[in-house]
Amino acid sequence: MPEWFEKKTFGSMPDEAARRWGDREALCFEGQRWSFTQFQEEVKRTAKALIRLGVQPGDNVSLWVTNRPEWLFFFFALAKIGAVTVPINTRFRTDDLEYVVWQSDSTTLITVDRSGPVDYLEMVLQLCPEIASGNPDNLNPRKCPELKRVLVLGETPYSGTHRWADVMREAPMVSDAAAEERDQRVDPDGTALIMYTSGTTGFPKGVMHCHNILRQIGDMASRLGITPKDVTLMYLPLFHVFGLVAGPLMLVESGARMVLTTLFEPGEALRLIQEEEVTLIHGFDTHFGALIGHPDCEKTDRGSLRTGLLGAGMASSELVARQSQQILCPTVSLWGMTEVGGAGNTGFLDSPEDDRCRTSGNPLPGWEQKVIDPGTGEELPFGTVGELCARGYGLMQGYYKKPEETANAIDSDGWLHSGDVSTMREDGTIRFMGRYKDLLKVGGENVDPAEVEEFLLGHPAIDQAQVVGVPDARLSEVACACVVLKPGQQASNEDLVSFCRGRLASFKIPRHTVVMDEFPMTSSGKVQKFLLRDMAVAELELLDPTTMETS
Numbered sequence: 001m002p003e004w005f006e007k008k009t010f011g012s013m014p015d016e017a018a019r020r021w022g023d024r025e026a027l028c029f030e031g032q033r034w035s036f037t038q039f040q041e042e043v044k045r046t047a048k049a050l051i052r053l054g055v056q057p058g059d060n061v062s063l064w065v066t067n068r069p070e071w072l073f074f075f076f077a078l079a080k081i082g083a084v085t086v087p088i089n090t091r092f093r094t095d096d097l098e099y100v101v102w103q104s105d106s107t108t109l110i111t112v113d114r115s116g117p118v119d120y121l122e123m124v125l126q127l128c129p130e131i132a133s134g135n136p137d138n139l140n141p142r143k144c145p146e147l148k149r150v151l152v153l154g155e156t157p158y159s160g161t162h163r164w165a166d167v168m169r170e171a172p173m174v175s176d177a178a179a180e181e182r183d184q185r186v187d188p189d190g191t192a193l194i195m196y197t198s199g200t201t202g203f204p205k206g207v208m209h210c211h212n213i214l215r216q217i218g219d220m221a222s223r224l225g226i227t228p229k230d231v232t233l234m235y236l237p238l239f240h241v242f243g244l245v246a247g248p249l250m251l252v253e254s255g256a257r258m259v260l261t262t263l264f265e266p267g268e269a270l271r272l273i274q275e276e277e278v279t280l281i282h283g284f285d286t287h288f289g290a291l292i293g294h295p296d297c298e299k300t301d302r303g304s305l306r307t308g309l310l311g312a313g314m315a316s317s318e319l320v321a322r323q324s325q326q327i328l329c330p331t332v333s334l335w336g337m338t339e340v341g342g343a344g345n346t347g348f349l350d351s352p353e354d355d356r357c358r359t360s361g362n363p364l365p366g367w368e369q370k371v372i373d374p375g376t377g378e379e380l381p382f383g384t385v386g387e388l389c390a391r392g393y394g395l396m397q398g399y400y401k402k403p404e405e406t407a408n409a410i411d412s413d414g415w416l417h418s419g420d421v422s423t424m425r426e427d428g429t430i431r432f433m434g435r436y437k438d439l440l441k442v443g444g445e446n447v448d449p450a451e452v453e454e455f456l457l458g459h460p461a462i463d464q465a466q467v468v469g470v471p472d473a474r475l476s477e478v479a480c481a482c483v484v485l486k487p488g489q490q491a492s493n494e495d496l497v498s499f500c501r502g503r504l505a506s507f508k509i510p511r512h513t514v515v516m517d518e519f520p521m522t523s524s525g526k527v528q529k530f531l532l533r534d535m536a537v538a539e540l541e542l543l544d545p546t547t548m549e550t551s
Helices: 010-021 036-053 069-080 094-105 120-127 130-134 165-169 176-183 213-224 240-254 266-274 285-291 316-326 355-360 403-409 449-458 493-500 529-540
Strands: 025-029 033-034 060-064 084-087 108-112 149-153 191-197 205-209 230-236 257-260 308-312 334-337 342-346 368-372 384-391 416-424 430-435 441-442 445-447 462-472 476-485 512-515
Touching: 010 036, 010 069, 010 165, 025 036, 025 462, 033 036, 036 165, 036 176, 060 069, 060 094, 069 084, 069 240, 094 120, 094 266, 108 120, 120 130, 130 149, 149 165, 149 403, 213 342, 230 240, 230 266, 240 257, 266 285, 285 308, 285 316, 308 316, 316 355, 316 445, 334 355, 334 529, 342 368, 355 529, 368 416, 403 493, 403 512, 441 462, 445 449, 449 462, 449 476, 449 493, 462 529, 476 493, 476 529, 493 512, 512 529
Parallel strands: 025 257, 060 084, 060 108, 084 191, 108 149, 230 257, 308 334, 476 512
Antiparallel strands: 025 033, 191 205, 334 342, 368 384, 384 416, 416 430, 441 445, 462 476
């Protein structure tokens, strides 16, 4: 029996795109431009170079690289030779990096030597200093024993590592036939991607996906009416599932040209919208709000903008969503998470404004959703607040080497329990309203309080630590450290920030610190985090954007 949708591989998509769109422009980055044919050629050269380097089918390869064209070439090339891409957040620092490279069993780490003020290679050497004097083809450092090689993008050669320019020069030594043989052996149902996302256990979890989420990309393109005439401005980080799905995968699926930037800078984004005649922009209220609020917005020609994906639903995002309809373009709402391969829901181009600004879309074809009582597991009537559950072809294969966490997330009937507080209308429209889990959402990035709490307990002055989310005008929510100090000790917020800087990703570092004598507790001895949050908001005299009043 044939499959009910065509199964493809990530690695085959640049070839298909080149056949369909050839000399049309595919990618623009800082004035450099690639046609779809040139894009395909770069992917093939990269694949051959990686084969020559020794990357084997099934190898997990960590990709710790900022937004740049090579990120795309590596991603598709790794898929083409049967390796598994492990994107790493470029805001991670040494502790986060160590955990992901170690837990993923990565055999290869690809990174840049530096980007702007950030010295990535220095952090790698801090983590594994023996690399500098090791065999570049068989490193096996103590903290990451499976790691065989480090590949560096940069002008300077570094001892114990491979310089990418040198590796690429050896690509012609791999024949077309050998590269094609590797490509043909790739199983579309095999794992191709492990994306790390914070969880409730205190450590990131590696979400495994096969190539089937390509079906999702096609359905999204159809619902948004994306064609080769469109131009996507991609400032979202490619290591994030939103950026990967709406960027590289949508590029090769739809033929829409992509304008890539290293970072999101609203002034630069507005300039590119006008100069490149951008039709699609995506992101969270953080991005749309920054574009609207920038002084160049009114004098920028925004007439080319057609639509964009905007994560909506929470009360705190509604004001920006409504402003976006008038100032930027009509948006399409969505709901998603890494575990569902990006977006499980999107709205429609003709959805009424209230739905674009106050709901989170409708399930894509092939997806089922329901809202349950998280305590009993019973499905709730329409309009009732509960936990959103989803199942479909794009559901993750599980968490890498975490069978217990996988079983807790996906029940025996294949339903993913998202932990998201939601309601559902009779027409299937979902509204995301928050999280049952304690995860914080800092400017679109998940932060697990337990992970930060464990780290803070390493500070010599701290006896107890709890982290809660408090309102922030720009990022919607930021981390606040509530701490009980050891007798005779002192610690300011500046002390904690200094303690965390360079070791935790910047979005995980608490923006506020509240010193307490004790935490509010339940009778069973658990910290009442909802009371702790209210106490922190009152202490800091912050305005709660969900109620527009001080808690």
